[in-house]
Amino acid sequence: xxxxxxxxxxxxxxxxxxxxxxxxxxxxxxxxxxxxxxxxxxxxxxxxxxxxxxxxxxxxxxxxxxxxxxxxxxxxxxxxxxxxxxxxxxxxxxxxxxxxxxxxxxxxxxxxxxxxxxxxxxxxxxxxxxxxxxxxxxxxxxxxxxxxxxxxxxxxxxxxxxxxxxxxxxxxxxxxxxxxxxxxxxxxxxxxxxxxxxxxxxxxxxxxxxxxxxxxxxxxxxxxxxxxxxxxxxxxxxxxxxxxxxxxxxxxxxxxxxxxxxxxxxxxxxxxxxxxxxxxxxxxxxxxxxxxxxxxxxxxxxxxxxxxxxxxxxxxxxxxxxxxxxxxxxxxxxxxxxxxxxxxxxxxxxxxxxxxxxxxx
Numbered sequence: 246x247x248x249x250x251x252x253x254x255x256x257x258x259x260x261x262x263x264x265x266x267x268x269x270x271x272x273x274x275x276x277x278x279x280x281x282x283x284x285x286x287x288x289x290x291x292x293x294x295x296x297x298x299x300x301x302x303x304x305x306x307x308x309x310x311x312x313x314x315x316x317x318x319x320x321x322x323x324x325x326x327x328x329x330x331x332x333x334x335x336x337x338x339x340x341x342x343x344x345x346x347x348x349x350x351x352x353x354x355x356x357x358x359x360x361x362x363x364x365x366x367x368x369x370x371x372x373x374x375x376x377x378x379x380x381x382x383x384x385x386x387x388x389x390x391x392x393x394x395x396x397x398x399x400x401x402x403x404x405x406x407x408x409x410x411x412x413x414x415x416x417x418x419x420x421x422x423x424x425x426x427x428x429x430x431x432x433x434x435x436x437x438x439x440x441x442x443x444x445x446x447x448x449x450x451x452x453x454x455x456x457x458x459x460x461x462x463x464x465x466x467x468x469x470x471x472x473x474x475x476x477x478x479x480x481x482x483x484x485x486x487x488x489x490x491x492x493x494x495x496x497x498x499x500x501x502x503x504x505x506x507x508x509x510x511x512x513x514x515x516x517x518x519x520x521x522x523x524x525x526x527x528x529x530x531x532x533x534x535x536x537x538x539x540x541x542x543x544x545x546x547x548x549x550x551x552x553x554x555x556x557x558x559x560x561x562x563x564x565x566x567x568x569x570x571x572x573x574x575x576x577x578x579x580x581x582x583x584x585x586x587x588x589x590x591x592x593x594x595x596x597x598x599x600x601x602x603x604x605x606x
Contacts (some may be wrong), residue, residue: 285563286600289325293592296580301573302361302390308334309598313355313374316344321353322368335393348380362417364390371412383412399437405444407431416479421505425477425486432473436504447512457493461524461542468585478528478536489525496520520549527569537577539567559601576600
């Protein structure tokens with residue numbers, strides 16, 4: 246009897262300890278969830294307007310853009326003020342073009358990316374609404390952020406793009422006086438001289454700029470699309486340009502000095518496979534040389550250190566196709582464009598701009 250009571254007591258203690266451990270585990274899990282929820286802070290939301298690009302100027306001004314992938318785009322470029330107002334940039338007239346209208350020199354047609362660099366805002370206009378043929382020529386509008394007036398327009402030259410090109414993203418290389426763009430419609434990179442305005446095409450249909458497959462997988466369902474060279478990031482310290490096809494898992498680099506010279510064969514010989522990653526969209530480097538990018542299929546934002554190691558910054562339901570990144574005041578800003586979730590009617594869908602505090606080390 247005593248032995249039975251003793252065994253019963255041990256059993257009760259064991260169960261109690263197990264429950265205690267489970268409860269502790271539950272508490273820790275809850276803390277992690279709450280901690281993770283605190284990491285992602287929503288900056289702005291847009292109902293029925295699919296945001297893709299974001300950039301934050303050196304003075305903290307926030308700009309976002311909305312590509313004309315469908316009818317009903319209210320504004321192509323918007324500035325989000327400190328009191329959370331959404332104002333058409335630089336004004337309503339520039340954003341007033343509608344599908345079916347004749348193209349105009351000083352109206353946005355299909356803005357895919359915005360990049361603030363020094364005192365300028367570079368607005369990349371694909372001139373390709375509804376993913377159709379380029380209406381005249383892709384271009385970059387450059388606005389002076391001091392007076393918000395148009396400073397310069399770069400028009401891509403024939404031979405540097407195709408009728409079915411979709412010029413996707415850009416980086417400004419002040420050291421070499423160049424602007425680099427990706428073409429996700431027709432695999433390749435564009436090199437634009439900032440002084441002459443001349444543009445050339447490199448890595449045209451090259452294995453490093455081509456999509457590796459025709460789909461991505463979300464929750465065991467295929468999202469069918471073939472998207473070539475898309476994400477782009479510039480390492481000014483090491484003079485490297487990184488780029489990545491969207492439907493692919495390979496990160497490549499090429500020296501900017503080689504790109505600046507523009508010799509096609511030399512550029513091709515200089516391409517380097519940097520790493521295998523998740524499928525990503527936009528990318529950005531911080532001042533420490535850390536590269537941030539998304540793992541779209543797994544709702545993650547990743548980062549790659551200078552030593553080559555790859556880590557998860559944040560993951561979960563608050564990451565829904567992290568499209569484009571910008572860094573300001575030690576925060577990583579990113580848009581949730583939810584590209585894999587959209588239907589023809591997005592009027593009831595909400596898209597967001599968010600930010601995450603980065604490690605200060």
